[in-house]
Amino acid sequence: MRTRSFRELWIGTSLGAFGQQVATVAVLQQTWELTGSPVWTGAIGIATAVPMILFGLLGGSLADRVDRRTLVRASTALQGAGAGALVAQAALGNGSVLLLLALVAVQTAGAALGAPARRTLPVRLLPADQVAAGIALSIVSFQAAMLVGPAVAGAVLATRGFPAAYGLQALTIVVSLVAVLRLPPVPPARPDGASGRSPGGWRFVLRRPTLRASFAVDLAACALAMPVALFPLVNELRFGGDPRTLGLFLSSIAVGGLLAGAFSGAVTRVRRSGAVQLAAAGVWGLALAGFGLAGPVWVALGCLVLAGAADSISVFTRGALVQLETPDEYRGRVSSVEHVIGVAAPELGNVRGGVVASLTSAPVALVTGGLAATAVTVLIAAIDRPLRHYVTPGTAPRRTGPATPSRRSHRS
Secondary structure: OOOHHHHHHHHHHHHHHHHHHHHHHHHHHHHHHHHOOOHHHHHHHHHHHHHHHHHHHHHHHHOOOHHHHHHHHHHHHHHHHHHHHHHHHHOOOOOOOOHHHHHHHHHHHHHHHHHHHHHHHHHHOOOOOOHHHHHHHHHHHHHHHHHHHHHHHHHHHHHHHHHHHHHHHHHHHHHHHHHOOOOOOOOOOOOHHHHHHHHHHHHHHHOOOOHHHHHHHHHHHHHHOHHHHHHHHHHHOOOOOOOOHHHHHHHHHHHHHHHHHHHHHHOOOOOHHHHHHHHHHHHHHHHHHHHOOOOHHHHHHHHHHHHHHHHHHHHHHHHHHHHHHHHHHHOOOHHHHHHHHHHHHHHHHHHHHHHHHHOOOOOHHHHHHHHHHHHHHHHHHHHHHHHHHOOOOOOOOOOOOOOOOOOOOOOO
């Protein structure tokens, strides 16, 4: 029953991720057509980062207190309402970028509210020996959505327009909602009172040197080097503004992610996972600096493939570290921290990129951001010994209930 529930959840979540990628390209293109300004495409980051932080933290706290099924159901329904509103504004010929960004914020709030609870579901729906495979499958499906979604979005926008693109996302959310409606109850692992007296997710992370440094690496990589807000400007300057090329930019990152996923077994067998994450984050920054300097389209796409591979390797290693270092009673709140950083930080990076590009140029914004991200990663590697020497514990099956953090993973 529970394995079937995970399978249905995975299908719904995968389709939802595909729809989100389609909508991401549509919002980028619509904002660019309405304003022609990299500042406004960067402002998409504000519209997503603010609700992501506020509702992501709220969702993490709720995930440790209420039935996680109920929380995921409610958040998915809110996403669906936002998707319907995006369809309506596009069909009615909306000319206000502020209205567009407000609707993006509403939909993001729904996604953020349920994301921490969703992250805790595999460990509750799968046998202990299948949890790692379930997480890996989810990551691969997300990369597949990143590959297919932007390419489909480019084609739909070029032939059918914005209403069709947003409508496609709304359809995928309906399927995702059906899947979560069929979930069994998933109550929190600890009573409400015990959960309420324990430290919050941020405090827990700050007390664990490896978690603290691992999240800092991800924050630096995303906030300093995220390139997505600059894609429309680069596409306009170098490749004629064709929406198909815009879609290929995002798809190239996904190709890299899928290639990394194909070799994930070899990556995860390297027990010095802290060093692997640091190396991957450094490569991410250098690859995006290369994208900023690239002339031919094949060089630009190649740099994005490399960046996508490095990003996925960083996600694999950080995800394993978080699972191994976090006891069950903190999973919702720590997952909210991971989600806020993993999703809001890129949007803050998009804001940075848009502002710097408006003051200088897109290549300057890309090169300086990529090099800065690599420099900060090198600095963290130099000063944070626990992450640099972090060793993944053995592969013995782990309990799904409350547990204490592993201390075998730190080398002195």
